[in-house]
Amino acid sequence: MSTAINLLPIEFQKKGPMFRASEILNKVLMVGYGVFVFFLLVMVGYGIYLKTQVNAKESSNKNLSSQVGALETTEQGLVLVRDRLKKISGVYAGEKVSNRLTTLQQFDSLVDSFTEINQVDINLERAQITAKASSSADLVKFMETLIDSNLYKAVDLESFVYTPKDGFTLSLNLLE
């Protein structure tokens, strides 16, 4: 019976479970490092692509910023217009007297020929007028005009005076 004799040192012996495991591991390592290098290449490539994208966006941003900067005067104008309009709107919101005057002026143009408005008190709180009608016919006409005009929601009769000399004198509170 022959016996296999191997005179090589143990470390050069290419057999045994450890050697096989080592071989398998080496193959796994080769594949692993290959995958790793491929992964690194993909990642670096993707990084370069993203960097290019960032540069392009930054360049576009810079270009747009300079174009917007060139229109700064327009932007200032728009900001100014908005600011003025906001404040003007606030001023107009508190404006009651002018509106009451406009309404009264419209009413006065209707009654101008037959009744004289000879006293007007208009302020933020109220609009009061005193009108004179020389005859009862004018008085009726005045009241009809006032009602038909639809300019006022309500009219309070403050005073009503008749004298043979001046005729009828009415004092009215006009509510819009």
Next chain:
Amino acid sequence: MFDKDQKASSLKIIAGPVGLLVLLVLLFFMSVKIGSANIKNSKSLISDLEGKNKTLTAKLGTLREIENDVSDASDITSVALPQENPALVAVSQIKYLASANNTQITNLEVGKGFAKEEVSELNMGFDVSGQTSDILRFLASVKTVAPIVIVSDVSLSSLSGENIASTSVIAHWSDFPAKIPALSENIETLTKEEEKLLSEVSELVQPEFFELEAQAPAPDRDPFSY
């Protein structure tokens, strides 16, 4: 002894690949960690820049759209609500209106302006005389001039055929805005309400300014020539 050497040699054989495997795993995790962080940062930067670009593009479009109109609008609104006390211009406008409506202005008084944070006010008072209908037309037309003047109180009375309306009005002014929005901040065009108000303000009667032309010096008159 032989067994011991064989065991040590076997371990030596396997140690190299195992070490390399551990190194591969470590390198893999490190590269994943560093790479994903860089990619995340770049993507976040791109997203941020895209947002800014979108805002800037929209802003640029808006500014180009309004470029031609905004100058006139800012002039009109600045006259309607000026930066400084408009006493002189307001008085001039009131006198112009009075003349246009056949009325006369007397006892004109200009009070001290009240500087306020938002809109400052200047109280003025005067008497208007004329026909009642003319006075009412004049008073109703006060709100149609620029700078904006608001009637605050009217007391009209007729005494022995003469109609006089004691009137108080308020003129307004306000400081211009001190800063504009940041470059990257979005900007919007005027709303429908603002456009409507701008159209109303555009119809206000603008004050007329005259520029006196410079004249060349004239020779002195001879005082003995008369």
